[in-house]
Amino acid sequence: QVQLVESGGGLVQAGGSLRLSCALSGRTFSNYAMGWFRQAPRKEREFVAAINWSGGSTFYTESVKGRFTISRDNAKNTVTLQMDKLNPEDTALYYCAASEQFVPTSASGDYGYWGQGTQVTVSS
Numbered sequence: 001q002v003q004l005v006e007s008g009g010g011l012v013q014a015g016g017s018l019r020l021s022c023a024l025s026g027r028t029f030s031n032y033a034m035g036w037f038r039q040a041p042r043k044e045r046e047f048v049a050a051i052n053w054s055g056g057s058t059f060y061t062e063s064v065k066g067r068f069t070i071s072r073d074n075a076k077n078t079v080t081l082q083m084d085k086l087n088p089e090d091t092a093l094y095y096c097a098a099s100e101q102f103v104p105t106s107a108s109g110d111y112g113y114w115g116q117g118t119q120v121t122v123s124s
Contacts, residue, residue: 022096
């Protein structure tokens with residue numbers, strides 16, 4: 001049984017930074033591509049970033065390119081989302097997700113395992 005636990009959310013001022021982490025347990029971490037999604041109030045869940053099993057391939061939604069960085073440590077079973085230059089539009093509940101797809105995608109339906117989410121709030 002795969003379990004994902006996110007941490008690192010919080011309240012930050014615009015222009016600041018936060019680092020989200022997600023720990024996977026229950027299965028071999030390197031078997032999964034990993035993704036981050038977010039959901040703002042009254043909006044649908046949206047893709048943020050994804051990384052393949054080795055960490056050699058990453059991609060991002062356009063609005064976070066150059067500001068967010070996804071990385072993984074297969075020895076520690078963790079994936080991290082470094083978020084810089086945050087703005088109020090980044091306020092959302094952020095979810096970590098695991099996919100058995102060899103090539104990570106931006107489609108939430110390709111991710112079979114989800115964490116509970118961690119709240120990120122950016123004040124103006």
